[in-house]
Amino acid sequence: MRRVFRSSRGPMAGAMALLILAGPGLSGAGAQPQQAKDATPKAAHCPTLQRASDWYGDNAVQIQQAIDERGRCSWRGTEPRFRPYAVFDWDNTVIKNDISDQTVFWMLRHNKILQPPNRDWKKTSRYMTTAGAKALKAACGSLAAPGKPLPTGRSVTCADEILSVRKTAETTSGKAVFTGFDHREMEASYAWVAQILQGYRPAQVRAIASQARAAALKAPVGATQKIGSSRETAWIRYYPQVKDLISTLKKAGIEPYVVSASPKEFADVWGGAVGIDRKHTLGISQLTKRGKLTGHLRGCGGKADGSDAIMTYVDGKRCFINQDILGIKGPRALKPAPRLMRPVVAGGDATTDVSMLSDATGARVVLNRNKDELMCRAYDNADGRWVINPMFIEPLPKRAEPYPCASTAYTDRAGRPGPVLRPNGTVTPDQTDTVHS
Template sequence: MQRRQFLNTLAAVSVASPLLLSTRLAQAAAPKAAPSELDPARWSPLNQKRLQAVIDQHGVKSASYHPDKRPYAVFDWDNTCIMNDCEEALLVYQMNHLQYKLSPDEFAAVLRQDVPNGPFMKDYVTVDGKPVNMEDIAADVEADYRWLHANYQGLAGSKSLEEIQATDQFKDFFVKLYFMYDAICDSYPVEIGYKWIIYFYKNMTTAELQAMAEASNNHDLGDGLRKVKYESPRSLPGKAGVVADSHFHGIRIHEEIRGLMHTLRANGIDVYVSTASIDDVVRVFAGHPNYGYGVPAENVIGLRLAMKDGKYDSSYLPGWHFNYGPGKTVGIKNVLVAKKGYGPVLVAGDSDGDAWMLRDFKDTAVGVIVNRMKKGEIGADSQKAAEQLGKADARFVLQGRDEQTGLMIPDEKSIKYGKTERKLLA
């Protein structure tokens, strides 16, 4: 998952009827097919060859294939199956459309939940370089929400969304709330920020959340890929002061990953998703036939909220692991290995959140890394992929993409947004 900032175009998108993301619906998007070969599409030629070898060695064409012991693959979702991040896009969509079911007091409580007071890390300062404290910016956002709640007709007031969006209170709310998310994720363990973002779904039903997620997906699929800087209004400095941040707009489907999923299933290899987003949001993108991935709802492992009277609560599901980094390995072991008795034959990811599951299972023949030229833990896996480039039994492979278009390119190297040079490693 990669953090984003917010949308400038406040397009109105109608919310679809509640989704029924059942196994039957997902299977309708992925009808059974005869064993097939992986479409070369825009895969690196070396990667297409390596993936085809893994499919041939472990799928139904293999003499050792057992239908009662079906191999399986695990994919990260955000920035692996798609370009950019659908849950962080949803945070922006929710703010833009003020789709909350929280009273001002409930919002104020969620806003501060599990986040320490005090200054954020040194990079998170006002436009004139002063430190930003959690308690100050939270007070500003709470005041904005109380005003918006009292005035917006979708909550408790009489003003239309368009009228509200033109106000400085809305603009201040929008910029400072996302600044908070960004600052929380970088200043504290990522678990705090990734859980915090989903607590704002409190009081929604699953159908309501998934309808909002579908509208957000459709909006961002139609939006341009572009980075835009935003600044809070100077007329409302509040306690925190004026802050600024940037957002990478837009989402794109990675057709090569979608094709790989269909080819795996056609060859008797099951497909699962492991995500650091809440699973009910990713199930919309992974399972709805409009998007074409065909992943059943029960095959998505992600973050989970506790439920109360059929609605989400602002608390994490007790006993459920945090599905990020080493936690993704825990999830695969608890949900899949415990039932099947073996690990995944293929794992795909893009970031530190995926680095462990890419390397932790002895049954994994290949780890596919969507190359974002990152350092850290995923950088270590990427370095191994670079060292194994072209080897017939490569344990890791790097797949390039162009961040200007959101399309993969037939190379191990990638092109960063705003750049023209293809690079292999950070």
């Protein structure tokens, strides 16, 4: 991954990034947002949002201010020491609906999920419970040899069991399928979508994702499809407003990246339509052996490759941004980068995006899907940088009850609920949903 920090002498080495981390005056603690009065006055040639009127309230104004403050119009003819960049979640942020869902649905309909080694489903996740593995083996174990495609297009029982794991992280009988992972760095059911791809080559997965993408974009808005015994969403659409935002950022010299909790191969396929290539796409990344995916994940933050301990989820998103974009290695990657090295703009829609969004120094764009921890932090809006917008397609109505910020909206590393704390340690009060359809 190409790093975005530069000096007048060219790209810095990763070691230089760590030296900067220790330097004076760049710690994120206590840093204050750049004020609008410090920004260079906007010039006529500054790139501007073309769909500004589609945004809620003054959101477009806030986003545009962040672009103008850090984009090329503020450079005064000299490229900045740290090239500004932006990061976006993918599912339900750049698009409506979920590419992991649609790709898994397509694979189930077209018999593309492979029987795991020895028909042992625990080999697909180190966090899988015995109950989960037994249920999957009972439903699917006799249907194909190890490494061969399961006939999920005709076996309703097998398709239902796999689908239940994907959707609820439970068996069809309601038993937990995953346990023992760090809920701030990993979501085992999300990782499992990548891990059941083991045995395929990355190019083969991208080909599968391409076919699933074509089907989802062709399906009418609101269409459903039969998967096993249930009916599931069949369509996806890009948000033109977010595509316009990404285009404007690029024109302004702010480099956009995708940071997705879907498999990287899936996100690779979708990003091109908004001008983001594979080099600028982060997702759940697996190790390969003899060119094939192994089901074991790349590490970050001091967690070894293959330990399957971290992925692009909550603090894991911050870690992979710091490691793969900035070149910060080891446990330091789990901490916020120095302020000048953090993203200018970040976009997200769910708790998986909380750390990534919190690190952004310009605008933190939130598509409101009523996700408790994220909306608690966004509505609390201590520094005025949070930009909340209803979803551009099928926005949700007003949430009836306040978000339980002071009691249960936070999920700790063990998966236990608790209060959402501000950076200074105080409890965030419950928040009312005010930005909706």
